[in-house]
Amino acid sequence: MEVTLETIKKAKETIQNSIKRTPLVECPTLEKELGGKVFFKLENLQKTGSFKIRGALNRIANLTDDEKKRGVIASSAGNHAQGIALGATAQGIKSTIVMPETAPIAKVVATKGYGAEVVLCGSVYDDAFAKACEIQKATGAVFLHPFDDEYVIAGQGTIGLEILEDSPDIDTVVVPIGGGGILAGIATAIKSINPKIKVIGVESENAASMTEALKKGECCEVCAKSTIADGIAVRKVGCKTLELVKKYVDEVVTVSEAEIADAILFLMEKSKVVAEGAGATPLAAILAGKVNCKGKKTCAVVSGGNIDINLIERVLNRALINKGRRYQFKVKIQDKFGEVEKLLGLLTSCRANILHITQSMYNGDLGITMQEVTLVIECSDMEHRDEVIKKIKEAGYEMK
Secondary structure, rough: OOOOHHHHHHHHHHHHOOOOOOOEEEOOHHHHHHOOOOEEHHHHHOOHHHHHHHHHHHHHHHOOHHHHHHHHEEOOOHHHHHHHHHHHHHHHOOEEEEOOOOOOHHHHHHHHHHOOEEEEEOHHHHHHHHHHHHHHHHHHEEOOOOOOHHHHHHHHHHHHHHHHHHHOOEEEEEEEEEOOOHHHHHHHHHHHOOOOOOOEEEEEEHHHHHHHHHHHHHOOOOOOOOOOHHHHOOHHHHHHHHHHHHOOEEEEEEHHHHHHHHEEEEHHHHOOOOOOHHHHHHHHHHHHOOOOOOOOEEEEEEEEEEOHHHHHHHHHHHHHHHOOEEEEEEEEOOOOOOOOEEEEHHHHHOOEEEEEEEEEOOOOOOOOEOOOOOEEOOOOOOOHHHHHHHHHOOOOOEEE
């Protein structure tokens, strides 16, 4: 089967009664900052919390009776896993999912809850894929690829149809890249309807497999580093998705871990949207100035919201540090009555909130009559932080 506008429309008919029609919402805050309208396609509100269910359900719907009897197996960082598990269980099909050992606990628990047998293997998706292939050969189950499959790509392409139905005059659509399934599907749908719309793919610079594949002109494996965008941590993109990306995608950009963290914070704080790292990459590219939004209507696809609750605090903490809103430092003070109170009074006058404080004299570099105070403060922004630092130094404190 070739992925075309017709097969994407057929996929929409197949799955529309089993998925949510996710909203396209505008972000007024970004219009003020960027001089153009920005919309979020909220696939984080989709069933299972991710767009992946679209492709998974379309693939399962096209299984033969014999394939259904054999059961299915898939490899996934977590979102495809949940889609396959939910779809297979609904049809009474046995499903086995291989996930990386680093997969967020929430995704593992949810996949088991949808009725799949879960096997954990390796540190990234590609390790899980190799293990799934091994199990498939031993059991004869049908392997359902998470991105390099025409039915899966067509299912993901239904997002593009919805975007154009809700906003036919959109100028740019920004999409995350892992193996390339969602990008290939959306780009095929959008470019087939309106070739003038710009489609931009975004991947983590720690796993820039599509960037490398486009550079070399063929599928190739990259050395992926750890990334908070675990859903797109893929060493090698799909061969089928690559060809569609070559044909329909205008540009591919990468974003850093700090930029992804900033986007997660922005979505949560400004738009009340919970996004996982992969889902925040399109906004990360926009906030970092890697997508031109001025005078345009831009859609950022928030592909999923299945972020591990244990990771949220760490991500938000890093983003707040990046923006100067949290700052840790040390100062030396005289070891005598009232000195800590003076320091705290100075911080109070600067309107800096103290989140954490410790003091110690157990440092060999300190003078006999000195103590070292370690503080974590909360500021309104980078300018406020720098003003606090200036006031502390002007007061004669030695800080580091």
